[in-house]
Structures are given as structure tokens and as C-alpha cells.
Amino acid sequence: MALRRPFTLPRQLLRPVARSSLGFSSQRKNGLATAVPPVTQDATSSKGPTAMVFLNMGGPSTTNEVEDFLSRLFADGDLIPLGRLQAYLGPLIAKRRTPKIQKQYSDIGGGSPIRKWSEYQCEEMCKILDQINPETAPHKPYVAFRYAAPLTEEMYTRLLDDGFGGGKGGRAVAFTQYPQYSCSTTGSSLNELWKWRNRLEGKRANGNSDVSGAIQWSVIDRWPTHPGLVEAFARNIEDQLKTYPEDKRDNVILLFSAHSLPMSVVNRGDPYPAEVAATVHAVMQRLNFSNPYRLCWQSQVGPSAWLGAQTSDTVQSYVERGQSDIILVPIAFTSDHIETLYELDLEVMEEANSPGVKRAESLNGNPVFIQALADIAQEHLRRGESCSPQMTLRCQGCKSERCLEQKKFFAGDKASSLVV
Template sequence: MALRNPLFYGRRAWSGAATSVRPVASNLLPYNQTRRSGLATAVPPVTQDATGSKGPTAMVFMNMGGPSTTSEVEDFLSRLFADADLIPLGRLQSYLGPLIAKRRTPKIQKQYAEIGGGSPIRKWSEYQCEEMCKILDKISPETAPHKPYVAFRYAAPLTETMYEQLLKDGFGRGRGGRAVAFTQYPQYSCSTTGSSLNELWKWRNRLEGKRANGGQEPVGAIEWSVIDRWQTHPGLVEAFAQNIEAQLATYPEDKRDGVVLLFSAHSLPMSVAATVHAVMQRLKFRNPYRLCWQSQVGPSAWLGAQTSDTVQEYVNRGQTDLILVPIAFTSDHIETLYELDLEVIHEANHPGVKRAESLNGSPVFIQALADIAHEHLRCGEKCSLQMTLRCQGCKSERCLEQKKFFAGEQAAMVV
């Protein structure tokens, strides 16, 4: 249901743009402490002295990000509400965005405090990217070494920080080099992947593009390509399916096939439905299932039904064996750890209502990331053909120029 007042944001409304932490001990360790405990090993810096014929290659994971500490919440929310691609507030965006962020900060800080004091999204993103790059070095030696980077839209490390690090590491500025923007939203949406690509294009222009070179395209700039959607990749489907099966195994065998699977997604991209269908095919459609939506934000109409309402209705009817599956997320964050775990499941107040684990450090998932990246590097495409199409009725010049840049000259006419 749409919110009628753009200044009012319900307790779940804002979080569709955030990312956070699950109340499990291993996930609540501070980032540096987790790294010291051996969760991930550091990857050495890469400079332009590659041994591979097409390397080195920068692999850039793009996501919304989340505040690592409660002190970062206001800056995070300010960037989030200033993004018209995600939350269109009209001509008053520059005024309403900071106002809403400031008013929401105390409440959101309390939510992050309840899930460990910050979001684990950076920890998991850096871990997943590093481990993927190690696999790529083995299966794609011609594009090695592969250097992991993370670019968040609203929290550190921000896109501009990542780009500056690329330049420091020897990419671009006359030295060339290849970089792959790898969205961590498996299902494409202009509000998520599109916003991140717009931000990447902006900083590319400012730091080494026409804006930084007197209106001329520079020689030896970074060569970019994009992995912009991968919602039905077999490895992604398998990782989701295994986590669902693990949770199903906690129910008595005679009840297992009657457990309802509730796939919960950001209330944005309809392509989520394709992922759900693929996962259910892998599970042989043994269980009844539904797709529902969470994290609505802003005054516009959003997809429904809402996850919280769906769970409560089933429980009220006596259907109390439910598994929530965060189908649009590649790791834990505030939507899973607070919204699902501490609100939806808590309010259901029944032991049969559970949640499947997020993908986090799943070896199956990390192998899938490596396989997706390997195929992208092998085929040499700039982006998917689907990405070259603008949304119907889109009037954004920024989106147009961004798509032309990433699609390249051959596909520019399609754009």
C-alpha cells in the first residue's frame, strides 16, 4: 500500500534501501575482528605488471551498502533519500531528503544497535569478492590477477573512493586496464543496479573521463564492462535451494512438505519472480509457495502483498509452518536481521515461523559468482542486451548517457 505522506515513513518503510546484520554470533563480529579470525584472507594490491595476457582485471562488487557503525547512519540515510533513482521525491528532493534522514536517524540507529551496532554488508561483500577472485585466478588465468573492489552507493566504501583506489592501483590514466562492474542485485532494477551504474558513470567522467580531460575522451582509460543481471543462474538457484532445504529439515518429516515458503523481496523488480520459479523448479515444487514484498519506501505505489501482512494472515488462519526466504539479497543486512528476524518473526510469535539462512559465505554461492564472472570475461560482452533498452517513458539524460557508455559503440543505437 502506498504511503500517502512523503514525510511519513513507517517502521519498515525506509529499510528497503538499507543493508545490515543477523543475530548470530559469527555475523556480529566487527569487520576487522572477523578478518583476524580467518574469515577471509587479504588479497595483495594489483598493479599494471600483469602476467596474464588480458590482466590484471578489477572486479567491482556494487551494492547499496549499509552503515558499519551507528555513527554512520545519518550520512547513509542522507545519501539514500537524496537519490531520486531510488526514492523520487520530486523538485523538493534536495530539501526533503536531508530532512527525512535527520528525523529518521535516531530510530534507525536503535535498530542497528539491536542487530550488533552496524551492518555486516561490507564484511560479506569484501569476503565474497575476495574469495571469488581467488577462484577466478585459477579458472581464468588469462585475465589474472583479479583484484577485488567494493563500491557502495550510500555507505563506505563509496563509489568515488573505489574509483580513486583503482587509479592508485595502476588502472586508467593512460595505463588502460580492465574493470568489471558486477552488480550484487541479481535481479535488475533501475532503482538499484541502475542507480549504482549512474553513480559509477558520474565518477568515471569526473576522475578520468571527458570532464576530467577538457571535454576529450582520454587515451588509456579503464575499459569497463558490466554484469547487470543474473537472476536465474544455476549456481545462485542452487545456493538458495540448499539453504531452504536445510531449514526444511528442521521440521518433523510428516509436516515438511506442508511448510509454506514465503519468498520475500525488495518491493521493486518483477524479475524476482523468475528467481522464485527457478528455485521452486530445483525443489521440484514440493512445497506451496508465495512471493511477497518488504521494505516499501516513499509516497508512490509499490508491489505487494507486504511480507509482514502475509505472515500474520497465514498465522491467523492456522498455517504456522512458514519459511521466509530473502530472495533478492546476497547477504544479511537490516532487512533480514531486523525487519524479518526481529519484527516479522517476533510478531508471528510461533516456533513454526522461521527464516532460511542468507547466502553470506556459502561456498556454492561464491563458486556461482566466479562462474558468472568467468563466463562474462570469456565472452567479452560489454553488458547484457537487455540493459541497452531504456525504460518505457524514461526521460533521464543521465541514464541515456550511462547506457551508451557501458553498452559501447556497437550497441549504442539500441539504446
């Protein structure tokens, strides 16, 4: 993900949605998720249990975790390429920026809510899956963050402790929580998962590969236009539109905001901008193109060229022109974090200084969204694909051997030959 100021990440307040899911299966519980019983893998021939692993960037749950979070983030060349000096520059940048970012997390309540929402969403999705897809039940929820606890290696160790892999086999689904694919987000998380799979279940001490009884992985690598995702976004926008006077409602600008990318990544062929645009178009189609809209980008960091126009500049420009009724829509995020709660709410909206500039609710505990997650997972499990056909293609300008080998692994025997 991109970062706008000397380091600005995600944000937003915790506002659970308490509303029936209407056209989507309802019987969802609001509030805290109930405890999920332990699951163990006893038979390699059974279709269940199934580990459902949510992949995301993560965020520090307390201000004391900020420096470690930033150090991991700036060490990741997939996200923020710093060249051959990355291992040296990353920690220095992280240390310098820690006090400022700690202050930002303090301003949104002392930490990121992304772990709370990720665990809640995954647990509730697994409950639905147990009902609608009993042949792969029970479904066990896991979360693997790239830069904060629970880290990928922690999640993988839990899998092994729970009886998956380690000679017992078992199935696990890596489910990206970035609806739109980017090498810097989903790609980075899969690189990390592949790395720890190789370390913990790959080559043995004698150098020979032994995959018998290892976890069998498949990947849900993108879902930018899934009807349930689109419906959840559309309803949140409609709810916010109702707060404007009826005679002004149709003229409110819908400003979709997504994390930016360096142009070097975009020009390499990263599919993220196109997939974000596809989500925006699908949401507007669901809304019958009722309002004027634009897609813009937030969180640029550093002097290099990034994908624009920037969200903050766009809002200021519209307000200065007298177009001050604007709804910000965080279209690439599945829950609140510092980019919604701080960057949009406490920077962009406050700098606009206009009561007409508002933000659509984040997905968080939205029952329509959680049902969509279950529907996506069910379809994946029933189709039996290791990944989407799109994942077998590398970016046109990709030179990474790690990316090549990771894609071959997750594509599986049937599709690995398509990875070039």
C-alpha cells in the same frame, strides 16, 4: 530498494555457512578471507590484471554512520523519488529518522555486516577466478557502495592509485550484487559509477574527451536464474525444511521476500518484479515444487502505492488462518543486512509469535554461492560482452537522459546504437 516503515532497511545475523559445495567446485575456505596482494596495471596490451568491482547499496558499519547513510539514500531520486525538492527533503527526512534507525542497527550488533560479507565474497571469488581464468589474472577485488563506505568515488580513486586507468589502461568489471535488475538499485549504482568515471577519467579541463589509457569497463548487470545462485538458495531452504517434523515438512509455506518498489517505478516498466519472479520459479523448479509458495514484498515506505502484498501482512494473515509453518526466504539479497536481521528476524518473525515461522539462511559465505559468482564472472570475461542485451533497453516509460547516456557508455561502441 524499498523501505517499509518510517525507514526500514535490511538485516540478519552473521552465520557463515560451513559446508562443502558438493556439485560445485569445493576447495573453498571458511572463515576470514586471506589478504590479497596489491595489483598494479603495467601494460595496456595485457589481459590482466582485472579489477572486479562489486556494486551494492551498502550499509553503515557503525551507528555513527547512520545519518550520512540515510542522507545519501534519501538524496537518490533513482531509489526514492521525492521530486524537485529532493535535495531539501532528503536530508530532513534522514535527520528525523536517524535515531530510530540507529536503534535498529544497535539491535543487530551496532552496524551492518554487508561490507564484511561483500569484501569476503569478492576476495574469495577472485581467488577462484585466478585459478579458473588465468588469462585475465590476477583479479583484484573492489567494493563500491552507493550510500556507505567504501563509496563509488573512493573505489574509483583506489583503482587509479593501483595503476588502473590514468593513461595506463586496464580492465574493470562492474559486477552488480543485485541478482535482479532494477533502475533503482543496479541502475542507480551504474549512474553513480558513470558519473565518477566522467569526473575522474572523462573530459579534460579544456572540455575535450580523452579516453586513451582510461579504464575499460564492462558490466555484469543481472543474473537472476544462474544455476549456482539457484542451487545456493535451494540448499538453504532444504536445510531449514529439515528442522520441521517429517510429517509436516511438505506443507510448510515458502514465502519468498524481496524489497518492494513504488508502483510508479513498476508501471514505468522496471524489469525487477519479473526478474525476481524468475528467480523464485527457478528455485521452486530445483526443489521440484515440493511446497506451496508465494512471492511477497517488504520495506515499503511513505504513503504512495508500492508493490505488494507486504511480507509482514502476509505472514500475519497466514498465521491467523492457522497456517503457521512458514519459511521466509530473502530472495533478492546476497548477504545479511538490516532488512534480513532486523525487519525479517526482529519484526516479522517476532510479530508472528509462532515457532513455526523461520527464515532460510542468507547466502553470506556460502561456498556454493561464491563459486557461482566466479562462474558468472568467468563466463562474462570469456564472452567479451560489455553488458547483457537486456541492459541496452531502457524502461518503456523512461525519460531520463542520464540513464540513456549511462547505458550508451556501458554498452560500448558495438551495442550503443541499440540503446534507445
